[in-house]
Amino acid sequence: MGRFGKLDEIDRKIMSIIYKNPQITQMKLAERVGLTQAAISTRLSRLREMGIISKGCMIINPSNLGLELMSVDAYTEHADVVVEKFKHCPCVVSIFGFTDESNRVEMIMVGEDKQLEYCITKHIRRASNITSIVARRITNLQKSIGIITHETAMDDYGEEDEKMRRSKQYDLPCSDAPCNRCEYYIDNGGACYGCPFTAFYRGKFWKDGDE
Incomplete structure (x- = not known):
């Protein structure tokens, strides 16, 4: 252990x-x-x-916490747009654009299995500026990784603005539609865990009970 x-x-x-x-x-x-x-x-x-x-970060070994680790290559003609869209995603621990002509953006993702499955299916594969993706599960991690905390995605407004803080729980960092308007979240028997930064999250790991 x-x-x-x-x-x-x-x-x-x-x-x-x-x-x-x-x-x-x-x-x-x-x-x-x-x-x-x-x-x-x-x-x-x-x-x-x-x-x-x-x-600013937490260092974890995903396999020791029951989380999955995946490498996702996204091919696009607008790499900078893809990087900007997904750099605040709580599932993405690192994201790389390349200066060659491959038009490739590489993402290292960590999360619960269904969380990653639907994030890739709904938010990455369906992004209008991505032409194709290749996703690979990482099974042998040689070193623990740092998960950067996204202070811009969940600010502490203070007690006087608690209503404003809670209202942000419905906004996804990637700016896609909220989970309550997503067919993957609504129609798949709860299989989609939702984004950990929102009030819709149903997973077990990033759950703090403050919904």
Whole structure:
């Protein structure tokens, strides 16, 4: 068992909240999780000692957390547009454009299996400026990877603007239509987990209970 085998549900909830809002204070984090501020401080110190969280990112080995890792090559005549669209996607941990004439954008994605399946099917394969994609599952990860927290996608507005903060839970970082207007989310028996940055997310890992 790797170093991530000692994570419990509270640790995952803390990671999920920090992932969505890395600027959250320890006091507000304690309120969200239901622990004292001292207990939160102890857990954060342990997660930092384990190398799982640092400023702006979390370091994980997906296989130790039940997550899938995939490499996706997207071919397009407008690589810069594709990079801009998907650079804030919570499933995309890295994205590369190339200077040659291949018109290829490469994405490394991590998430739950159905989350990735529908993200690729709905948001990548159907993007109007992508002509074709090649997706490959990565089965042998030699080094843990950093997941960058997207503070721009879930800002902490403060108590006085809680309604505004919650309203953003319906906006996808890729600017596609919300899940409640998506046939993949509505018509497939809940198979699509939805975007972790929205109130529609049904998965287990990035769930913090604040819906």
